Amino acid sequence: MTLEIATVKAILKEHNLLVSVDEAQATSFSGIQYDSRKVTDGDMFFCKGNFKPAYLISAKNSGATAYVAEQKYDEGTGMTAVIVSNVTRALAVLSAAYYEFPQDELFIIAITGTKGKTSTAYFTHSILKNHTEGKTALFSTIDRIVGPEPEDEFKSDLTTPESLDLFHDMRTAVDKGMQTLVMEVSSQAYLRDRVYGLKFDVGVFLNITPDHIGRNEHKDFEDYLHCKLQLMVNSKYCVINAETDRFEDVYMTAKATSQPERIFTYAREGATLSSDVQPDFTFKNDQDRLDDMEISVQANSDRAKALDIAGDFKVNVPGDYNQSNATAALITAGLAGAQASDAIAPLSKIVIPGRMEHLDVPNHGMVFVDYAHNYASMKALLHFLHGQYPDGKVIVVVGSPGDKGISRRAGFGKALSAHADLAYLTTDDPGFEDPNAINDEIEQSITPNTVQVKRILDRREAIETAIKDSKTGDVVVLAAKGDDHYQKIRGVDTPWPSDMVVANEVKRGLE
Numbered sequence: 001m002t003l004e005i006a007t008v009k010a011i012l013k014e015h016n017l018l019v020s021v022d023e024a025q026a027t028s029f030s031g032i033q034y035d036s037r038k039v040t041d042g043d044m045f046f047c048k049g050n051f052k053p054a055y056l057i058s059a060k061n062s063g064a065t066a067y068v069a070e071q072k073y074d075e076g077t078g079m080t081a082v083i084v085s086n087v088t089r090a091l092a093v094l095s096a097a098y099y100e101f102p103q104d105e106l107f108i109i110a111i112t113g114t115k116g117k118t119s120t121a122y123f124t125h126s127i128l129k130n131h132t133e134g135k136t137a138l139f140s141t142i143d144r145i146v147g148p149e150p151e152d153e154f155k156s157d158l159t160t161p162e163s164l165d166l167f168h169d170m171r172t173a174v175d176k177g178m179q180t181l182v183m184e185v186s187s188q189a190y191l192r193d194r195v196y197g198l199k200f201d202v203g204v205f206l207n208i209t210p211d212h213i214g215r216n217e218h219k220d221f222e223d224y225l226h227c228k229l230q231l232m233v234n235s236k237y238c239v240i241n242a243e244t245d246r247f248e249d250v251y252m253t254a255k256a257t258s259q260p261e262r263i264f265t266y267a268r269e270g271a272t273l274s275s276d277v278q279p280d281f282t283f284k285n286d287q288d289r290l291d292d293m294e295i296s297v298q299a300n301s302d303r304a305k306a307l308d309i310a311g312d313f314k315v316n317v318p319g320d321y322n323q324s325n326a327t328a329a330l331i332t333a334g335l336a337g338a339q340a341s342d343a344i345a346p347l348s349k350i351v352i353p354g355r356m357e358h359l360d361v362p363n364h365g366m367v368f369v370d371y372a373h374n375y376a377s378m379k380a381l382l383h384f385l386h387g388q389y390p391d392g393k394v395i396v397v398v399g400s401p402g403d404k405g406i407s408r409r410a411g412f413g414k415a416l417s418a419h420a421d422l423a424y425l426t427t428d429d430p431g432f433e434d435p436n437a438i439n440d441e442i443e444q445s446i447t448p449n450t451v452q453v454k455r456i457l458d459r460r461e462a463i464e465t466a467i468k469d470s471k472t473g474d475v476v477v478l479a480a481k482g483d484d485h486y487q488k489i490r491g492v493d494t495p496w497p498s499d500m501v502v503a504n505e506v507k508r509g510l511e
């Protein structure tokens with residue numbers, strides 16, 4: 001693949017991004033990169049984010065013949081200089097062109113929400129994988145699946161990849177025969193233009209609660225909401241949880257660019273809703289047990305009935321919020337052409353790494369590994385588990401990350417006060433902060449005399465103590481880290497075997 005300077009100019013002009021071009025030498029580029037360490041001969045290099053001019057020197061030394069930036073750099077003398085008004089947007093539109101617009105060859109489903117994106121993406125992918133006989137790709141926080149072979153599956157570093165990587169992976173998926181793509185879209189993706197210019201076939205809005213506010217993320221809740229709403233603006237069909245906070249804002253935003261017939265709403269049967277909009281789908285469940293989670297999804301409007309996706313389903317991942325996630329997935333899969341019969345087997349078998357995974361430890365509490373890592377999800381998780389184990393203690397091992405999501409600390413304190421009996425405060429991705437100071441903040445938000453608090457900073461030791469000291473009938477929740485295989489410590493991804501691996505090791509030690 002190559003990119004000609006004439007194409008670069010035309011695309012940037014079309015998007016109103018071009019400021020000036022200084023053509024020095026090459027007019028054709030064999031590759032595009034935003035990381036100098038990956039540059040090879042003949043590449044075009046993008047100067048973005050926390051860029052340092054030294055990276056441009058390094059890119060030039062590695063053979064880059066052009067750079068794209070928001071200002072001219074002396075370090076780029078001798079290279080073609082493409083100056084743009086917004087470099088992350090330029091990266092997105094030029095990446096799409098370089099990879100020959102793979103989005104046009106895929107039916108793309110994009111999912112946003114403060115909580116439930118990964119779970120809903122997994123549910124949707126499992127149904128559509130069945131419906132398309134394996135021709136459905138998945139770009140999730142946990143992993144990316146770009147083709148049918150085991151080697152086409154790899155771990156993700158971001159929920160929504162950088163635009164260049166996104167279009168690269170879309171191209172691979174198309175070349176490997178994928179027809180449908182299920183992907184998560186974080187608010188950060190819109191803030192950083194990672195999905196700039198993309199139109200989705202279906203956009204799903206699950207929920208919004210305060211999160212991701214702080215340095216490097218959103219300046220306030222309204223900015224967070226604004227970014228999430230962009231998915232509704234950029235989707236042909238919208239699927240919206242009628243129970244979400246700020247439903248009116250979400251629905252009105254969807255209506256601004258989509259006909260009401262292309263907007264589908266859903267809610268739990270009997271839920272008190274903030275709006276007069278009648279949900280197209282309602283769901284209910286008579287069984288809310290860990291070992292037997294069933295939902296009954298009903299189509300109410302004629303448009304909903306036409307999708308032929310309503311019915312009764314067993315869902316292998318417990319948690320009442322997963323009934324809502326599964327309903328969103330069913331409607332979405334229906335819009336991609338699936339029928340109820342395509343969903344029955346996949347939903348009954350699905351496993352989502354690090355989400356509601358459990359381990360039975362004889363003579364001790366039942367261990368749960370879950371990715372709940374803000375107030376809303378921790379509250380929902382502990383409330384559900386307490387209902388399942390009413391006679392035992394709810395024991396939680398949890399820490400909060402450094403350098404981001406500051407509001408989570410107070411949220412954990414609040415959720416633990418209301419729903420836990422014993423909390424082990426420990427380490428979780430402390431970054432450049434002191435984990436003890438982070439735990440001080442969690443502890444300050446715990447209402448006195450509600451929950452017993454112990455502090456064991458070594459995460460392995462905290463897990464081991466929590467499991468060993470638990471009794472039959474208790475539940476031990478290893479929270480917030482999910483399936484993570486590293487601890488982010490002072491800028492380094494330090495290997496961590498994962499909470500479930502450690503729990504299994506503790507179990508074996510007890511046998």
Ligand SMILES: CC(=O)N[C@H]1[C@@H](OP(=O)(O)OP(=O)(O)OC[C@H]2O[C@@H](n3ccc(=O)[nH]c3=O)[C@H](O)[C@@H]2O)O[C@H](CO)[C@@H](O)[C@@H]1O[C@H](C)C(=O)N[C@@H](C)C(=O)N[C@H](CCC(=O)O)C(=O)O
Pocket residue numbers: 034035036037048049050051052055157158159160161162186187188189192212216217
């Ligand atoms: C705040 C933020 O989102 N930053 C992202 C952004 O960083 P950035 O553009 O400033 O890049 P940087 O890594 O600081 O480096 C600056 C530039 O110099 C380049 N470089 C760097 C070193 C070098 O030797 N040579 C070189 O050229 C880098 O490749 C980069 O282009 O672009 C990078 C990719 O190009 C991302 O890795 C990085 O995500 C950081 C790591 C991050 O933690 N992001 C989080 C907040 C995030 O995006 N989270 C959401 C999920 C939210 C949710 O759960 O809902 C996500 O979508 O994952």
Ligand SMILES: Nc1ncnc2c1ncn2[C@@H]1O[C@H](COP(=O)(O)OP(=O)(O)OP(=O)(O)O)[C@@H](O)[C@H]1O
Pocket residue numbers: 113114115116117118119120141159206207321322324325354355356370371372373376377378380381
């Ligand atoms: N609809 C929901 N409402 C509230 N909590 C939820 C919901 N779905 C999942 N959760 C909780 O949130 C945790 C994370 O779920 P999931 O990974 O699906 O969400 P996510 O939106 O991808 O999260 P993140 O943006 O943090 O990666 C789960 O482990 C569960 O505890």
